Amino acid sequence: MAEIDKEDVVAVLNRILESELAGVVRYTHYSFLVFGFGRIPIQSWLREQADESLLHAQQVGEWITTLGAYPSLAIGPLLDSHTFDIASILRESLQAENLALALYRELLARVEDRSVALEEFARQMIHVEEMHAGEVDKMLRRPGEMSTSAERPAGQS
Ligand SMILES: [Fe+2]
Structure with missing residues (x-):
């Protein structure tokens, strides 16, 4: 089994840490901004x-x-569109989640067939x-709408 490139893997892990x-x-910030009938379930979600x-x-x-490196104390980008509508909050969340997902995929590419434990972690x-x-x-679909947001034309939520 080939070894991991520790420096490279730690760099990706630090970017993931910042994004998480x-x-x-x-x-937490969004949870303060939920008003209206849906407040209780959406705030707790x-x-x-x-x-x-x-x-x-x-x-x-x-x-x-564990890898013997120093964890970053920085934080990933935070957009604040000053929005109070739930759909915009969810769209911003989805964007950020997709970014995190891409970082975990980067991690997987760097540890695959090199570290069983890290590969397992990245896949999980x-x-x-x-x-x-x-x-x-x-949550962003209208009731009855089957297509995912990726399948809908741009500009349509
Ligand atoms: Fe996460």
């Missing part, structure tokens, strides 16, 4: 997402120190993040 930490801040991002950040940070996270993105996509 941004998720903690973003979901957003808080759950913040908790999940924190768990992911902690898992990734532990991997970084891709699974979780893909299911999560699918869930957000369904």
